[in-house]
Amino acid sequence: MNTTPPATSNFIKTIIEEDLRLGKFNGRVVTRFPPEPNGYLHIGHAKSICLNFGLAREFNGTCHLRFDDTNPIKEEVEYVESIQRDVRWLGFDWNDKLFYASDYFLKLHDYAVELIRRGKAYVCSLDAEQIREYRGTLTTPGKDSPYRDRGVAENLDLFARMRAGEFEEGEHVLRAKIDMASSNVVMRDPVIYRIKKAAHHRTGDVWCIYPMYDFAHCLSDSIEGITHSICTLEFENNRPLYHWILDALETPCHPEQIEFARLNLSYTVISKRKLIQLVRDKIVSGWDDPRMPTISGLRRRGVPPEAIRDFCDRIGVARADSMVDIALLEHCIREDLNARAPRVMAVLRPLKVVITNYPEGQIEELEAPLHPEKADMGTRMIPFSRDLYIEQDDFMEDPPKKFYRLAPGREVRLRYGYYITCRDVIKDAQGRIVELRCVYDPASRGGGTPDNRKVKATLHWVSAAQARPAEVRTYNHLFTVQNPNETLEGQDFRGFVNPDSLEVLSNCLVEPHLALAESGSRWQFERLGYYSVDSVDSTPGALVFNRIVSLRDSWAKIQASEKKTAGG
RNA sequence: UGGGGUGUCGCCAAGCGGUAAGGCACGGGUCUUUGGAAUCCGCAUGCGGAGGUUCGAAUCCUCCCACCCCAGCCA
Numbered sequence: 001m002n003t004t005p006p007a008t009s010n011f012i013k014t015i016i017e018e019d020l021r022l023g024k025f026n027g028r029v030v031t032r033f034p035p036e037p038n039g040y041l042h043i044g045h046a047k048s049i050c051l052n053f054g055l056a057r058e059f060n061g062t063c064h065l066r067f068d069d070t071n072p073i074k075e076e077v078e079y080v081e082s083i084q085r086d087v088r089w090l091g092f093d094w095n096d097k098l099f100y101a102s103d104y105f106l107k108l109h110d111y112a113v114e115l116i117r118r119g120k121a122y123v124c125s126l127d128a129e130q131i132r133e134y135r136g137t138l139t140t141p142g143k144d145s146p147y148r149d150r151g152v153a154e155n156l157d158l159f160a161r162m163r164a165g166e167f168e169e170g171e172h173v174l175r176a177k178i179d180m181a182s183s184n185v186v187m188r189d190p191v192i193y194r195i196k197k198a199a200h201h202r203t204g205d206v207w208c209i210y211p212m213y214d215f216a217h218c219l220s221d222s223i224e225g226i227t228h229s230i231c232t233l234e235f236e237n238n239r240p241l242y243h244w245i246l247d248a249l250e251t252p253c254h255p256e257q258i259e260f261a262r263l264n265l266s267y268t269v270i271s272k273r274k275l276i277q278l279v280r281d282k283i284v285s286g287w288d289d290p291r292m293p294t295i296s297g298l299r300r301r302g303v304p305p306e307a308i309r310d311f312c313d314r315i316g317v318a319r320a321d322s323m324v325d326i327a328l329l330e331h332c333i334r335e336d337l338n339a340r341a342p343r344v345m346a347v348l349r350p351l352k353v354v355i356t357n358y359p360e361g362q363i364e365e366l367e368a369p370l371h372p373e374k375a376d377m378g379t380r381m382i383p384f385s386r387d388l389y390i391e392q393d394d395f396m397e398d399p400p401k402k403f404y405r406l407a408p409g410r411e412v413r414l415r416y417g418y419y420i421t422c423r424d425v426i427k428d429a430q431g432r433i434v435e436l437r438c439v440y441d442p443a444s445r446g447g448g449t450p451d452n453r454k455v456k457a458t459l460h461w462v463s464a465a466q467a468r469p470a471e472v473r474t475y476n477h478l479f480t481v482q483n484p485n486e487t488l489e490g491q492d493f494r495g496f497v498n499p500d501s502l503e504v505l506s507n508c509l510v511e512p513h514l515a516l517a518e519s520g521s522r523w524q525f526e527r528l529g530y531y532s533v534d535s536v537d538s539t540p541g542a543l544v545f546n547r548i549v550s551l552r553d554s555w556a557k558i559q560a561s562e563k564k565t566a567g568g
Numbered sequence: 569u570g571g572g573g574u575g576u577c578g579c580c581a582a583g584c585g586g587u588a589a590g591g592c593a594c595g596g597g598u599c600u601u602u603g604g605a606a607u608c609c610g611c612a613u614g615c616g617g618a619g620g621u622u623c624g625a626a627u628c629c630u631c632c633c634a635c636c637c638c639a640g641c642c643a
Contacts, residue, residue, distance in 0.1 A: 128640085328591080
């Protein structure tokens, strides 16, 4: 049933295949997903997770989950827990390969000492601003620190005292001795250890010096026997340093660093910095707000992990900056849910319909399939009675040519119910339509007639007395522009937040079958879209649904193009 | 004006010297008790530009253009 085309090749697979062919790494493939626990995972991380775990699966290797926790002031256990939950939910298993860079702090420290012994690192006592000045600029070389030629013994002593807590933050740092004139700024004697008198979420106050990313990452990879260290493009400039450090020391293995382009998605932002701003400014309700591109937001919205994985397979992996159309994500979600979500009826904006020729007080239980193409999903009973509700959008008193739903004098089918014909339109004092008087054809029970009469439309509906009230939250794109990152001088991406990204409809009515809907369960509301029972706010007595994604809507398209033509 | 990258359809993306895969989007048809789904058809004489090499170039060479990344004691 799943017609997803086989994943196409990408340059990383090509590299790995070549490595395997050449017998590199003894035929092993070990990757890792190395998040810093300083925020929640988002769809961009999902790309990396699917890539790294997917590669390991495809090449019979392993993939580690490693927390890159070298900066205690930004990191929290809340984040390490959420990250593990999200990776698992996405469907990946690191087995016993759960690691933390902080597990290696002692080893890393010893490597630093060895680097000093080899004359390849020194303690620099310039302050932060001086270091910046000495570093030079992109177009002019830097100059050597006056502390660059300190002797090994002095460096060893100073570094030991840094570790012992004898100095304040910023007084000294440990730097690799490389080349202050390098055209690559990263290589101008990078800082590899700094003093931070902060408690670490795992090591507590055991350490007051912490390794920098460039030092910790390559060595952590090596310690774990990683073969292919896959990261995003912005680390490309750091690759020479990655190799310099591993070459400068005797290490267990020397992984290959491969960079790929990070994911950009239209109509949203994907950067921890910006996402955290949305949370802190209360523009969204939290990391798991269903409008957020976070894994927890997508999960709460009701997006299945399978759809996210499929999406990650389809976007491919390359080195060119790109912006993926969010319509592709929506397509993947629809494709997955179309196959699996049971169908039910819900009326979001109710319009009362009275079937004048239907016996008062009579209730019929109509049996309807839960999935039109999958009989094995079973059926449910739908009550039919004299008083019903249909969608306000499904009636027009004076319909345009292409509108073929209900209108005065017109006959339509009520899905799995009867054919009805509109006879009267009842209005209130303000002229608003409040009720429709219709007649039904008793011979059309179930939705067909003996004379095989055709109708142009089939409407969804609920029976007034048996329907359950519900709140439905309709989500739209979080931003009004394709690329909120593209701001003019003085503008901020928050200025592009879509004021209609959340629409709460609190007078909705759903068919009784939904009374038992489980938290988090996903349904198709026929003719509307896919909806999930909100895992936080929904209760059996007060149902709350999230719209995961709408159905494709060709009527909306027709309306849009008509409007365009008319307005042109 | 330094260094490192990237440019193939509206959006992704294969292609690795033998004559432009696929998906999404878009347009149209069939079918339909969801204007859903399914299904069929259409959609780059063209690969950032200009030269060159070759029987043959998106693929090789030269020059040019555009965009992205780097000057945290962040990752």
